[in-house]
Amino acid sequence: MSRRTRPTWLEPAQSSPEVPEREALPPGNPLTTREGWRRFVGRAPRPPEPLSAEALLALPRATRAARQDARRDYHADLPLVSTPTIQKVIATGRLLVQLNRNQISARRGAIISGMSGTGKTTALTQLARAHELATRRRHPRDPERMPVLYVTIPPAATPRMLAVEFARFFGLEIGPSANLTDVTNTVCSVAAHTHVALVLVDEIHNLNLATRFGAEVSDQLKYFAERLPATFIYAGVEVEAQGLFAGARGRQIAGRFAVVEAAPFAYGTAEQRNAWDALVATLESTLRLRDHTPGTLPAIAEDLYRRTGGMIGSLSQLVRGAAILAIETGIEQITDDLLDLVPLDYAAIRHTAPTKTSRRALGEIATL
Numbered sequence: 001m002s003r004r005t006r007p008t009w010l011e012p013a014q015s016s017p018e019v020p021e022r023e024a025l026p027p028g029n030p031l032t033t034r035e036g037w038r039r040f041v042g043r044a045p046r047p048p049e050p051l052s053a054e055a056l057l058a059l060p061r062a063t064r065a066a067r068q069d070a071r072r073d074y075h076a077d078l079p080l081v082s083t084p085t086i087q088k089v090i091a092t093g094r095l096l097v098q099l100n101r102n103q104i105s106a107r108r109g110a111i112i113s114g115m116s117g118t119g120k121t122t123a124l125t126q127l128a129r130a131h132e133l134a135t136r137r138r139h140p141r142d143p144e145r146m147p148v149l150y151v152t153i154p155p156a157a158t159p160r161m162l163a164v165e166f167a168r169f170f171g172l173e174i175g176p177s178a179n180l181t182d183v184t185n186t187v188c189s190v191a192a193h194t195h196v197a198l199v200l201v202d203e204i205h206n207l208n209l210a211t212r213f214g215a216e217v218s219d220q221l222k223y224f225a226e227r228l229p230a231t232f233i234y235a236g237v238e239v240e241a242q243g244l245f246a247g248a249r250g251r252q253i254a255g256r257f258a259v260v261e262a263a264p265f266a267y268g269t270a271e272q273r274n275a276w277d278a279l280v281a282t283l284e285s286t287l288r289l290r291d292h293t294p295g296t297l298p299a300i301a302e303d304l305y306r307r308t309g310g311m312i313g314s315l316s317q318l319v320r321g322a323a324i325l326a327i328e329t330g331i332e333q334i335t336d337d338l339l340d341l342v343p344l345d346y347a348a349i350r351h352t353a354p355t356k357t358s359r360r361a362l363g364e365i366a367t368l
């Protein structure tokens, strides 16, 4: 991939305000609630341009601190890059929504499956965000419309727990005496009223079809899928290996759901290396560090691959972490020393070659 075809940001830069407002989602409003989801959809972070050291020092202390806080917040949550996984999920999801629009039953869905940190939740939520924004544009006078519902499967879930997760998204109060049928009926009636068209079910690997509760939760999910005129998209860690397609229930899921694989980036062929380099360059273009010279990160793209094993989650952690340290230390650029200070996940460390890697060794990592 050449520079010209490098991936783009999903949330392009907007005009830079003096001190951008804090945009982080409050912990009390996770994505699995209507408020949290709405806020996520409407969010458009604005990159805070760095001031020169002199201009920064000239600011009153409180303004200076607020500015540095805002810059740290921005770098903790950099804009997303439009990766092949996101593009694949959005294309698949869009097509399924159209195919399902007039189906009265046996609607088709998709499952995003892959290792942890490959961007499954990110792709799932970006698909739904794009769908919701398009729906809002089509129905500007209908603020009650909630085209997306997002839930996660709790560990060791029961069917009632799953139904309560659906209800919680809508902010419905469920009393302890409400039985499964009551909760299900209430959810379905609210979902019909608000025109839910896309249902996201994350952490689907928590569904263990080999257990009684797991099988019952799967049946409950299927029941929701029959009753709600919506497209269901699941995401989970390596679902095939978790037995999601095993047995009679699993075979039915396999017959209705397309699998979109979320894989780490590879580094074997020239094309794969170009794709990784382009990802690094795009991520770098989102940085707002005073003394960072563009091209520094692409120059060490191979080393970044060695450190992260091609996992976008690890790369993102590395770059965001080093950027925050660059602001805190006043170094204002990403250096090798700062990258060394960022704690990485075990999976990435396991992929890291012990000595300076040759291209041959990287090829081996890519095919692991």
Ligand SMILES: Nc1ncnc2c1ncn2[C@@H]1O[C@H](COP(=O)(O)OP(=O)(O)OP(=O)(O)O)[C@@H](O)[C@H]1O
Binding pocket: 079, 080, 081, 082, 083, 086, 115, 116, 117, 118, 119, 120, 121, 122, 123, 236, 237, 262, 312, 313, 314, 316, 317
């Ligand atoms: N397209 C992207 N651009 C920039 N950062 C990304 C992108 N996709 C994922 N990330 C970052 O990688 C990290 C992991 O992503 P995400 O949570 O989507 O992975 P996951 O596959 O759902 O992991 P898990 O299986 O552990 O739930 C997050 O910090 C996220 O911001």
Ligand SMILES: [Mg+2]
Binding pocket: 120, 121, 122, 202
């Ligand atoms: Mg996830």
